[in-house]
Amino acid sequence: MTTERAKKTARSRRQFLADTAKAACGVGVFGLVLGLAARQAQSLPPVALRPPGAGAEADFLGACIRCGLCVRDCPYPTLRLSNLGEDVAVGTPYFVAREYPCEMCDDIPCVAACPTGALDPKLTNIDNARMGLAVLVDEETCLNFLGLRCDVCYRVCPVIDKAITLERSGNQRTHKHAMFIPTVHSEHCTGCGKCERSCVLDKAAIRVFPVALAKGQLGAHYRLGWKEKEREGHELVPGIIDLPDRLPQMPGAGLGNPGGKP
Amino acid sequence: MKPGQRPGQEAIAAKGRFAAFKWLILRRAVQAAVLGLFLLGPLAGLWLVKGNLASSLTLDILPLTDPYVLVQTLVTGHLPETAAVLGAVIVALFYVLVGGRAYCAWVCPVNPVTDAAHWLRDRLGLKGGMQFRRGTRYWVLAMTLVVAALTGTVAWELANPVSMVFRGLVFGMGFAWAVLAAVFLFDLFVSRRGWCGHLCPVGAFYGLLGAVSLLRVSARRRADCNDCMDCYAVCPEPQVINPALKGADQGASPVILSAQCTNCGRCIDVCSKDVFTFAARPDRREDSKTGAARDSSLRDAA
Ligand code: SF4
Ligand code: SF4
Ligand code: SF4
Ligand code: SF4
Ligand code: SF4
Numbered sequence: 001m002t003t004e005r006a007k008k009t010a011r012s013r014r015q016f017l018a019d020t021a022k023a024a025c026g027v028g029v030f031g032l033v034l035g036l037a038a039r040q041a042q043s044l045p046p047v048a049l050r051p052p053g054a055g056a057e058a059d060f061l062g063a064c065i066r067c068g069l070c071v072r073d074c075p076y077p078t079l080r081l082s083n084l085g086e087d088v089a090v091g092t093p094y095f096v097a098r099e100y101p102c103e104m105c106d107d108i109p110c111v112a113a114c115p116t117g118a119l120d121p122k123l124t125n126i127d128n129a130r131m132g133l134a135v136l137v138d139e140e141t142c143l144n145f146l147g148l149r150c151d152v153c154y155r156v157c158p159v160i161d162k163a164i165t166l167e168r169s170g171n172q173r174t175h176k177h178a179m180f181i182p183t184v185h186s187e188h189c190t191g192c193g194k195c196e197r198s199c200v201l202d203k204a205a206i207r208v209f210p211v212a213l214a215k216g217q218l219g220a221h222y223r224l225g226w227k228e229k230e231r232e233g234h235e236l237v238p239g240i241i242d243l244p245d246r247l248p249q250m251p252g253a254g255l256g257n258p259g260g261k262p
Numbered sequence: 263m264k265p266g267q268r269p270g271q272e273a274i275a276a277k278g279r280f281a282a283f284k285w286l287i288l289r290r291a292v293q294a295a296v297l298g299l300f301l302l303g304p305l306a307g308l309w310l311v312k313g314n315l316a317s318s319l320t321l322d323i324l325p326l327t328d329p330y331v332l333v334q335t336l337v338t339g340h341l342p343e344t345a346a347v348l349g350a351v352i353v354a355l356f357y358v359l360v361g362g363r364a365y366c367a368w369v370c371p372v373n374p375v376t377d378a379a380h381w382l383r384d385r386l387g388l389k390g391g392m393q394f395r396r397g398t399r400y401w402v403l404a405m406t407l408v409v410a411a412l413t414g415t416v417a418w419e420l421a422n423p424v425s426m427v428f429r430g431l432v433f434g435m436g437f438a439w440a441v442l443a444a445v446f447l448f449d450l451f452v453s454r455r456g457w458c459g460h461l462c463p464v465g466a467f468y469g470l471l472g473a474v475s476l477l478r479v480s481a482r483r484r485a486d487c488n489d490c491m492d493c494y495a496v497c498p499e500p501q502v503i504n505p506a507l508k509g510a511d512q513g514a515s516p517v518i519l520s521a522q523c524t525n526c527g528r529c530i531d532v533c534s535k536d537v538f539t540f541a542a543r544p545d546r547r548e549d550s551k552t553g554a555a556r557d558s559s560l561r562d563a564a
């Protein structure tokens with residue numbers, strides 16, 4: 001009788017352990033898939049820009065609860081929530097500069113609406129927003145690079161003359177005219193996307209990318225001589241050796257044909 | 263219910279069609295009204311409520327936040343602003359009053375779909391399928407939090423059918439219907455009441471809130487029960503009924519204490535003897551319409 005019962009409890013205990021292991025494995029596999037999906041979702045496509053005040057993508061995906069209140073309070077058709085099937089993590093707010101840029105509202109209603117702080121409430125001056133960074137990606141088609149005076153991206157910039165300037169240089173094709181090269185300065189560009197939106201080409205020559213994609217980084221050991229000089233008041237290495245300058249090259253000259261003889 | 267009869271026939275005969283569906287109708291009306299309030303803005307430009315179930319702002323003053331999604335952001339290491347925290351506290355307190363899984367029965371947009379799957383499964387007479395251990399949903403709940411902590415992102419929201427469907431309805435569907443279809447087919451063919459009854463971590467989370475909730479269903483007239491079993495047939499969590507309905511001999515409370523009861527009130531509808539009623543948790547009163555003295559030995563023999 002007692003052995004019978006002991007057998008029974010042993011069996012039910014075994015059953016219990018087996019069931020528990022099964023449940024744990026099933027849920028564990030599900031968790032693994034979910035974790036991988038979460039990893040995948042952290043890669044933001046280059047055209048997707050986050051609203052003002054959003055932190056780094058990994059932080060933003062932990063902070064945003066996908067409520068859409070920012071979308072609702074944006075007075076323009078700028079922001080939208082990602083749908084299932086899009087490349088942006090489902091339910092999160094973003095905009096595409098070429099479709100509708102951020103108008104850089106003074107009162108930043110999207111940030112004010114965010115209940116979680118995923119859009120940082122410490123952002124009170126929209127000029128400090130860093131939604132992305134404009135990059136002139138195609139010098140071959142930009143009209144100003146071709147020697148014309150389009151200037152549209154420059155003129156529409158809300159931070160004109162700081163975020164984007166026109167840098168004058170000589171036209172190497174005509175040797176007569178000047179070129180005005182649109183030049184973006186990362187310390188002022190908010191990434192609003194107005195330049196990309198307004199570029200007159202069929203496909204924009206200037207584009208706004210998430211900052212992580214658009215910005216390079218110097219090695220930590222680099223020192224810029226002229227900056228150091230400015231800081232110290234004198235050259236860091238006095239009497240630096242002067243290397244011989246390379247001669248101006250003849251037409252047709254190259255490393256394989258010094259002097260440019262035929 | 264007699265063999266070959268659908269549950270609820272006796273109640274319709276005894277109480278009339280409306281009374282036999284009262285809470286179901288009310289529940290569908292509330293589900294539609296919640297969705298309607300959110301849709302007034304995008305469809306009619308009347309912004310009484312903004313946002314979605316994850317977080318909303320009503321009349322530009324009342325913040326409401328889903329406490330479960332807030333807990334997920336917390337474990338990713340993000341400290342939310344006051345608006346979200348306040349909203350979550352209000353919602354949590356509300357469900358502690360009206361029953362945690364009242365969220366499932368009265369608000370969740372997936373509920374009508376899984377109910378439909380269950381109805382169809384019964385109609386088609388589909389049997390068998392995948393079985394889950396009791397409490398699997400708590401494993402899933404824990405898993406969502408662990409993954410959130412490990413990845414630092416609100417990972418479950420990449421898959422959560424509840425928020426995806428509601429957000430889809432209010433902000434644009436995308437492929438969210440596919441997730442809904444998956445849940446429907448899963449409940450129809452793979453596992454009886456599989457999603458809401460065994461897996462959904464949202465329901466599990468709200469169930470935990472309901473472990474202490476005030477509003478409950480009580481089998482107050484359990485002495486009148488004629489063992490038709492209709493309540494078991496319609497309840498989305500039938501295991502919660504037994505201790506209250508059949509526990510008189512063990513001195514158990516007539517109140518359904520299980521956190522898994524969704525307070526849907528279907529058992530109240532479907533009982534021709536009016537055994538069930540809504541009651542407060544500590545309210546252990548019992549009475550009987552027929553005044554029938556309980557004779558358990560007789561009933562057991564029957
Ligand atoms: S700053 Fe204004 S335009 Fe830009 S996203 Fe926010 S609300 Fe929209
Ligand atoms: S308001 Fe904040 S939490 Fe809500 S979707 Fe926008 S960024 Fe995310
Ligand atoms: S994105 Fe373009 S328009 Fe906007 S601030 Fe930067 S340079 Fe100016
Ligand atoms: S708007 Fe386009 S084409 Fe014109 S200058 Fe700017 S980048 Fe070049
Ligand atoms: S268990 Fe989940 S899906 Fe089902 S009704 Fe509750 S919250 Fe909705």
